[in-house]
Amino acid sequence: MITAIRGTHDILPGQIERWQFVERVAHQLCERYGYHEIRTPIIEREELFAKGTGETTDIVQKEMYSFTDKGGERVTLRPEATPSMVRAYVEHNLEQTLPSAKLYAIGPMFRYERPQKGRYRQFHQLDVEVFGLNDPAIDAEVIDLAWSLVTDLGIKRAELVINSVGCAACRPKFAAALLEALGTDLPKLCQDCQRRARTNPLRIYDCKVPADQPIIDRLPHSVDFLDESCATHFAGVKAHLDTFGIPWRVSHRLVRGLDYYTRTTFEILGAVASADDGSDAESLGAQNALLGGGRYDGLVKDLGGPDRPGIGFAAGLERLVLALPQELTIDPPAMACVAAIGDDGRPEALKLLRELRRGGIAAVMEFEARSLRAQMKRADRVKARVTVIVGGDELARGEVTLRNMSTGDQHAVPRASAVEAIRKALA
Numbered sequence: 001m002i003t004a005i006r007g008t009h010d011i012l013p014g015q016i017e018r019w020q021f022v023e024r025v026a027h028q029l030c031e032r033y034g035y036h037e038i039r040t041p042i043i044e045r046e047e048l049f050a051k052g053t054g055e056t057t058d059i060v061q062k063e064m065y066s067f068t069d070k071g072g073e074r075v076t077l078r079p080e081a082t083p084s085m086v087r088a089y090v091e092h093n094l095e096q097t098l099p100s101a102k103l104y105a106i107g108p109m110f111r112y113e114r115p116q117k118g119r120y121r122q123f124h125q126l127d128v129e130v131f132g133l134n135d136p137a138i139d140a141e142v143i144d145l146a147w148s149l150v151t152d153l154g155i156k157r158a159e160l161v162i163n164s165v166g167c168a169a170c171r172p173k174f175a176a177a178l179l180e181a182l183g184t185d186l187p188k189l190c191q192d193c194q195r196r197a198r199t200n201p202l203r204i205y206d207c208k209v210p211a212d213q214p215i216i217d218r219l220p221h222s223v224d225f226l227d228e229s230c231a232t233h234f235a236g237v238k239a240h241l242d243t244f245g246i247p248w249r250v251s252h253r254l255v256r257g258l259d260y261y262t263r264t265t266f267e268i269l270g271a272v273a274s275a276d277d278g279s280d281a282e283s284l285g286a287q288n289a290l291l292g293g294g295r296y297d298g299l300v301k302d303l304g305g306p307d308r309p310g311i312g313f314a315a316g317l318e319r320l321v322l323a324l325p326q327e328l329t330i331d332p333p334a335m336a337c338v339a340a341i342g343d344d345g346r347p348e349a350l351k352l353l354r355e356l357r358r359g360g361i362a363a364v365m366e367f368e369a370r371s372l373r374a375q376m377k378r379a380d381r382v383k384a385r386v387t388v389i390v391g392g393d394e395l396a397r398g399e400v401t402l403r404n405m406s407t408g409d410q411h412a413v414p415r416a417s418a419v420e421a422i423r424k425a426l427a
């Protein structure tokens, strides 16, 4: 048997309904907030991520699915959506062609990570991006959209954390202060932190190694190094969130793992709750970030575009699906089953089956089951709400029989108005 590749997974009937629910809510919300859907290729030039995601990130250094294609070109299965969104924005001059450059996309991403619950090698993200807007209100709008997604999905005990990492002008001062505060403690930190200290000291805050934590806890905070305009911007974001009534907490550790972030960063965490408080988020365990994002004011220019700011977030669909309330039930569409009495009833049954489907009604017929008994059994298995029995004396009289599958009640209706009668019975 050939099995699926480690870290990838099939989404099967029985699970897909929850996925479709999450995607439906995401599409509806994005449209309600005035965002346009965009679909970019899964495969891109490797350099897009090297430049966009950043050479020093774990993603680019360790996790990319990159290879040389048959034409000799270095290509990559996208590990995240933002660089592709920026590329498309610049390449198609969306600034000019769209009324507002507010975009969203849903699709698979690929990272060669160590698989565990909530962490996969092929996973899916909803990605939301806004280009060209500086006002802190847009930061708050994007966060509001993310927060509404989580709450509309019924996910309880979610927590919004925010931070500001400053801009190209003030961040270097913070990075220098970090290194200075580390001083002689630097050699005591893990190998990854030693590397981070050389490439991007802020990301020492991403460290999860327990022995490093007492040292990291003593380090300075980015918000204390913001210049005036970054501080004003951050105050604006917080004020707008308060106006929207969205609860937030500042986390000094939230620097996020990518190089391009400026000013606002945020995450929504699915709370890791105790088993007996009825929360479903506990199942996420260590991988408790449902979504994350922030501002990236230099990225569009870095990727060869005009000097335009950007802000966005990516939500992991696997984690949203895992965090859905357990009690959530998603009813399948009401379905009719058509059953034929004997071979004589078949042509008329087939005709009615097609009429139902053309009339917008979900309907099946179990072709392999011949006896009426066997067909009724199948109708039960596929959870049909109504079965229409076609053939025999009723058909000779110009009628068919409708059977309510939960009560067992049966009654005859004229063949000519059967579609409407079934539509009513399913409503």
Ligand code: AMP
Pocket: 080, 111, 113, 118, 119, 120, 121, 123, 124, 125, 289, 290, 291, 292, 293, 314, 315, 316, 317, 318, 319
């Ligand atoms: P990132 O693009 O790393 O900022 O991640 C944004 C969101 O994508 C995270 O909060 C997760 O929900 C999700 N995510 C990231 N990496 C993975 C992964 N390997 N497997 C599943 N979900 C992931």
